[in-house]
Amino acid sequence: MAADAGGRGPGIPRVLSIAGSDPSGGAGIQADLKSIAAMGGYGMCAITALTAQNTRGVTAVHTPPPEFLAAQLEAVGSDITVDAVKIGMLADTEVIRTVGEWLARTRPGVVVLDPVMVATSGDRLLAPDAEDALRCLLAQAHLVTPNLPELAALLGEPTAASWDKALDQGRRLSERTGAVVLVKGGHLEGAACPDALVDARVAGSGSVVELPGTRVDTRNTHGTGCSLSSALATVQARTGDWARSLAVVKEWLRGALEASDELEVGHGHGPVHHFHHARAAVPLAPGEFAESLWRDAEKVRAEIAALPFVSELSAGTLSPEDFAYYLAQDALYLNAYSRVLARASALAPSEAEQAFWAEGSRVCLEVEAELHRTWLAHHPAEASQRAMGPVTKAYTDHLLAVSASGSYAVLAAAVLPCYWIYAEVGAALSGRHAARADPGDHPYGAWIGTYADEAFAEATRRAVAFTDAAGRSGSGAERAAMREAFGASAVYEREFFDAPRRFA
Ligand SMILES: Nc1ncnc2c1ncn2[C@@H]1O[C@H](COP(=O)(O)OP(=O)(O)O)[C@@H](O)[C@H]1O
Numbered sequence: 001m002a003a004d005a006g007g008r009g010p011g012i013p014r015v016l017s018i019a020g021s022d023p024s025g026g027a028g029i030q031a032d033l034k035s036i037a038a039m040g041g042y043g044m045c046a047i048t049a050l051t052a053q054n055t056r057g058v059t060a061v062h063t064p065p066p067e068f069l070a071a072q073l074e075a076v077g078s079d080i081t082v083d084a085v086k087i088g089m090l091a092d093t094e095v096i097r098t099v100g101e102w103l104a105r106t107r108p109g110v111v112v113l114d115p116v117m118v119a120t121s122g123d124r125l126l127a128p129d130a131e132d133a134l135r136c137l138l139a140q141a142h143l144v145t146p147n148l149p150e151l152a153a154l155l156g157e158p159t160a161a162s163w164d165k166a167l168d169q170g171r172r173l174s175e176r177t178g179a180v181v182l183v184k185g186g187h188l189e190g191a192a193c194p195d196a197l198v199d200a201r202v203a204g205s206g207s208v209v210e211l212p213g214t215r216v217d218t219r220n221t222h223g224t225g226c227s228l229s230s231a232l233a234t235v236q237a238r239t240g241d242w243a244r245s246l247a248v249v250k251e252w253l254r255g256a257l258e259a260s261d262e263l264e265v266g267h268g269h270g271p272v273h274h275f276h277h278a279r280a281a282v283p284l285a286p287g288e289f290a291e292s293l294w295r296d297a298e299k300v301r302a303e304i305a306a307l308p309f310v311s312e313l314s315a316g317t318l319s320p321e322d323f324a325y326y327l328a329q330d331a332l333y334l335n336a337y338s339r340v341l342a343r344a345s346a347l348a349p350s351e352a353e354q355a356f357w358a359e360g361s362r363v364c365l366e367v368e369a370e371l372h373r374t375w376l377a378h379h380p381a382e383a384s385q386r387a388m389g390p391v392t393k394a395y396t397d398h399l400l401a402v403s404a405s406g407s408y409a410v411l412a413a414a415v416l417p418c419y420w421i422y423a424e425v426g427a428a429l430s431g432r433h434a435a436r437a438d439p440g441d442h443p444y445g446a447w448i449g450t451y452a453d454e455a456f457a458e459a460t461r462r463a464v465a466f467t468d469a470a471g472r473s474g475s476g477a478e479r480a481a482m483r484e485a486f487g488a489s490a491v492y493e494r495e496f497f498d499a500p501r502r503f504a
């Protein structure tokens with residue numbers, strides 16, 4: 001197709017996906033409709049084929065008669081202005097012919113063709129004898145988005161082993177078809193995941209516009225190609241500029257890959273989180289997000305309760321060396337933790353939160369000084385060494401790294417386990433201690449008594465509520481980062497209680 005695809009301007013683009021159905025919702029028309037909506041478009045679809053598939057693979061394909069596809073296209077096109085078309089799974093030669101005839105007749109302003117041949121799972125989605133017909137159809141698209149194996153198959157060559165070879169193949173496919181070719185790096189080995197727009201009609205160095213990218217470490221790549229191509233069609237209808245559209249879509253897709261674990265869909269290659277950037281129309285109830293963090297940490301919390309340090313402290317059999325090590329590390333930890341809480345105060349979105357974390361920061365220094373005045377005064381050797389143990393160092397490094405990231409919500413999630421898990425351990429220890437027949441005669445009785453501090457319990461409740469509120473008002477991507485930060489800190493809590501046994 002010769003002319004450059006133009007933009008519609010700021011209106012809502014009406015985008016038609018002509019593609020197959022994926023009942024598991026991660027690829028095909030289901031991914032397309034989500035992606036179109038995520039990019040601010042109005043999505044429509046004409047279904048070429050029905051697949052029975054999930055995140056593990058395709059078990060069956062049913063292709064309705066081509067007349068029925070033609071009827072769908074006619075119904076949409078005769079009533080609605082179509083600003084952009086995305087074409088995905090085409091199943092067989094008859095389907096390709098039907099789509100080709102409709103395109104030739106209607107000549108939509110933006111046509112993005114994703115030459116789907118094989119699913120992420122390795123299953124075929126195009127009949128082998130339909131490849132020639134697909135090659136011919138490419139000339140009716142403005143942009144073609146093959147992955148590396150598809151690019152090679154369309155040229156009848158082996159899959160490119162390097163990015164340069166892939167760009168060369170892209171240039172030749174662009175020459176043959178007259179379409180711009182998006183060469184995608186998803187199937188490359190290594191940490192880089194670039195994409196490039198290759199346009200053989202442009203002379204010289206302007207023929208390749210490359211967008212670098214880093215690979216997101218996930219196996220949830222089901223439907224990335226579908227999502228990318230339909231999102232591109234939508235944004236292109238707005239901007240009329242492929243390079244600008246690709247920059248917007250690539251950034252969005254990276255976020256969708258990063259937040260994909262939040263979905264917890266299937267056991268194979270899971271889908272991406274198309275709406276990671278948006279808030280759900282049904283908001284989370286107060287407490288709901290914090291409860292989910294707490295549930296996620298259930299296993300680590302059970303492991304902490306079962307640690308020898310906890311049972312020995314409770315029974316009074318903990319060695320004085322282990323106890324002294326723990327206290328000295330606690331003092332070092334509190335000093336660093338105080339600085340991190342001060343950073344949470346600096347980032348806080350409200351005065352109430354600002355004051356809360358600042359007070360927490362101050363109290364940490366007070367408790368640290370108190371440790372030196374009382375407990376550590378009895379263990380001058382431990383106190384004077386003052387070297388951070390490996391766990392204390394790793395835990396505080398993690399907190400400092402999160403505090404440098406600049407997200408208040410993620411920092412709140414990272415500091416929360418030190419309140420919440422410590423309060424839970426403390427409540428169990430002091431409850432058991434109070435139930436003892438003779439609590440006065442216990443070497444760590446006075447220390448265990450400090451756990452029953454109502455002011456700390458109240459501070460914990462407020463820290464939970466503030467973190468919950470930050471999670472509820474954040475985006476999906478932010479909540480995913482909060483989960484990761486909370487989970488990491490919970491693991492460091494476990495390691496901190498276990499450190500005396502290993503390093504004292
Ligand atoms: N792990 C990943 N991290 C970041 N981007 C990825 C990853 N996997 C795929 N992509 C991007 O997703 C898009 C689809 O790429 P690709 O996987 O090559 O296509 P397909 O889904 O058709 O096989 C491209 O923009 C690619 O750069």
Ligand SMILES: Cc1ncc(COP(=O)(O)O)c(N)n1
Binds near residue numbers: 226
């Ligand atoms: C109906 C349908 N269409 C396309 C794909 C390819 O998916 P991917 O984007 O992972 O290559 C698929 N698995 N199912």
